[in-house]
Amino acid sequence: MLARLGRLADRLLEVAAVLLLLAMLGAVFFGVVFRALNRPLAWSDELSTYLLVWVGFVGWIIAGNRGSHIRILVLLDRLPPLLRRSAEILIQLLVAFFGLVLLTRSFGLIQRNADVMWVSLPLSVALVYIPVPIAGFAVVCQSALAIARALRGEPDRPAGGIPL
């Protein structure tokens, strides 16, 4: 049941990722095209940067699911297994705490911005802050899963590197 829910969430995220990135690319591209045709779009900048915020948080969640956020494991990997597992649990508790801050402290922002409108489109500025609690919730879930893995003695997922 939980596994099915997890797969469903993964799938949903990937669909969201594809749609968001294509929409963002489209907004910038058509902004250039229509300006060249001398019929500039008022909303292309605003829409594309707001979409970037969503892209950023959706990417953050996907990277979290795949365990590819950057961390330095040199020291952690030298610890004996039991100590390493305990350290991993402590670390994940810290990460979960950060997620909890994002989850609980962003509703005020959403509320205060709910009736503020975009300049170029009749949409609410609160939309910019909506991905924050979602990401916070995802961080908490991911940490909980990582703690469960550590308790069962499974290895945690390898950390990725930054593609620069």
Next chain:
Amino acid sequence: MTATMFEIMGVWLVAILLGVPLYAALGLAAVAFVWLAGMPADIVPQKLAQSINSFPLLAAPLFILMGNIMNSAGITDRIFTFATACVGWVRGGLCHANILASVIFAGMSGSAVADAGGVGSLEIRAMKKEGYDAETAAAITAASATIGPIIPPSLPMVIYGVSADVSIGGLFLAGVIPGLLMAGSLAAMVSWVAVRRDLPRHPFPGVRDVWRAYKRAHWALMTPVILFGGMMAGIMTPTEAAAVATVYALFLGLVIYRDFDLRELPRIIVETIETAGIVLALVMTAAAVAWCLSIARVPQTLTPLIVEHISTPLVFLLAVNVLLLVVGCFMEALAAMLILIPILTPVAAHLGINPIQFGLIFVLNLMIGTITPPVGVVLFITSRIAGITFEAMSRAIIPWLIPLLAVLLAITLWPPLTTWLPSLAFR
């Protein structure tokens, strides 16, 4: 408040060394500061979302997407074939072709990892087939991959420009000469090694075959022309150029070359967004910390302390080089960049160093950091492609660091190498 922030940074440093994911460590540092300073914690999520609500930063995911599409659309293959036809007949020809292909690919991709993983895997395979040892092939590929983010477009320059508030177009132009110098110095090193080790060469293919290879690659080679032309002519911002070039890459793969499978696109996009997520999570949390640092007046406290001991720009730049090279050995380039920008750029500004030259020095240092052991993303990738151990890779890369360090020294000592081109365009 300044003291509080210093204490937090101390705890933070211990936390990342112990293995707390970098973005979480940065985020927690910001949360801790805001709480200890008695400010509402809502500021942290607000800073996160607002820091990436930025049009220039939009170029980052677009450049990642463009590189990924280029690599899947058979474009890299055409570029490498063209490069081999051009310089393959010189002694050590495939090494030169490797460097030339990286220079061309650098003009359409902004990341050393995209270069190493894309055109790099072709290069290593071809070189091994021709009898080069895997270590040499991998080392040259890794060294030339660092040209990718120096010749524009460039992912780290977008992030540097946004975080340090420097013109991204200016940084892009400033990278052209150093990038070509890197290629030149690597080629010089190849020529020297080629004679000593009697490396293989191809027979000259004839002008007609070179022309044929060019024609196969012609439309791909137009990508940098579109990017540069658009930006230089003032028609497009870097972000817009990134979007147009991405659409062009898709058009090439789908309509002109027809070797890009549209069903691949979702996978490529998810990969892109994952990468963008890693990068942007750091950009967001680092921006929150940068805000805390400025509220706590850390730069104002640190700058006089540093300037007191280092009073000339040159000594400061040399010290920055040493610092960044050491940090680059142990830390991921982007993370190091984001953390050090708010601390080092005020000092550079105080000493009257050109912000574009400083940005280039920053980025080049960190690119060299991607090929210095024990932590080097590019080394990791090339060793895996070449099928050698990370240790062997680390030993093989060392001589190839010398030409790159020489270029770094050159741009440190002689500002016009980086400032001349931008001053020409933005007069």
